[in-house]
Amino acid sequence: MSTYKFYDTATKPEEVYKSLSKDILNLTIKPGQVITEQEICEKYNISRTPSRDVLQKLKNDGLVISIPYKANYVTLLSIETxxxxxxxxxxxxxxxxxxxxxNLDDKQIHKLESNLDSQASLLQSDFTAEEFYRLDGEFHAIWFSATNKLKVWEQIQKLQVHYTRFRMLDIVVIKDFQSIFNDHQKLxxxxxxxxxxxxxxxxxxxxxxxxxxxxxKIHTEYANYFIHE
Incomplete structure (x- = not known):
């Protein structure tokens, strides 16, 4: 497991879970990479029991798979899923x-155009893929919020373990943010x-x-990230 930051004081298990989940979803920790209890304990200065609890939550989310007598691995991306x-x-x-x-009105149109303006401004700056991905999510959430269907949007977020990492791979590797922005404009x-x-x-x-x-690239350079059903 990649260790980019070590914690001098004990970290709460929920914070450890959020940190690891974020690192897996943004591909800082790669699909197929091994995650051990010992590494989690050392990195976050926590004991074995909370480390196991964190791993179990990641397994429940579909982010980690445990192979008995071997190790815990970050799940590979399923093309079919x-x-x-x-x-x-x-x-x-x-x-x-x-x-x-x-029920489209000027207020909702303003929200859409304001988000597009934020995307356009971001593209002119020294931005990160995560910043763009956040604005992308906020853009799509506008119509779910306006129609009182945020619960549907929340469920979509929970189900897109594979898709989120696939999108991050697209964004980080190809870096064609302008194309995504153009899609949003057309929409x-x-x-x-x-x-x-x-x-x-x-x-x-x-x-x-x-x-x-x-x-x-899915079948060549990044083939080891995917399950090829």
């Missing part, structure tokens, strides 16, 4: 946007025009675009 998640999210997101445009224009056909097309293309950008 990612594709099925994209299918589910596409169906849900299009349905929510249809509800969203029924906002279609929403403002209440153009359902183009909304469906843009959402479908946007959610699947990571496969197009990563291309053969």
């Amino acid at each position: 990612i594709k099925q998640f994209i299918y589910m999210r596409r169906v849900l997101e299009i349905a929510v946007i249809k509800d969203f445009i029924e 906002v224009e279609s929403i403002k025009n209440r153009d359902i056909e183009n909304i469906e097309r843009h959402i479908t293309d946007h959610l699947n675009s990571g496969f197009a950008r990563l291309g053969d």
Whole structure:
């Protein structure tokens, strides 16, 4: 397990869990990488029992898998799971946007355009992939919030263990932030025009675009990150 920071004082188990979860989701800790109780104890200055509890929570989240008599590994990315998640999210997101445009007003349009402005400003700065990913999430959350469906959005976040890491791989490796921003611009224009056909097309293309950008790298350079069913 990569150790970028050691803690001088004991860290609460919940903080350890959040730190490791974040490092796994943003690919600081790579798919397939070994995580041991001993390393967690040493890095975060905690005892064996809370270390085991943290590992169990990561297993429950689908971020870590334990192979008996061997080790704990960060789960590999499942291409089939990612594709099925994209299918589910596409169906849900299009349905929510249809509800969203029924009561679309200037206030909601302002929220969309304000987020786009923030994305545009970020692209002109020295930003991190995590900062862009956060704005991306806030952008999509706008229509879930406006239609009183944030619980649906929260469930989507909980289910996208593989997709989040896939998106981070896309963002970190390809770094085509402008393309993602352009997708968002097209989607906002279609929403403002209440153009359902183009909304469906843009959402479908946007959610699947990571496969197009990563291309053969999934099967070559980063093949060891994936389960190839």
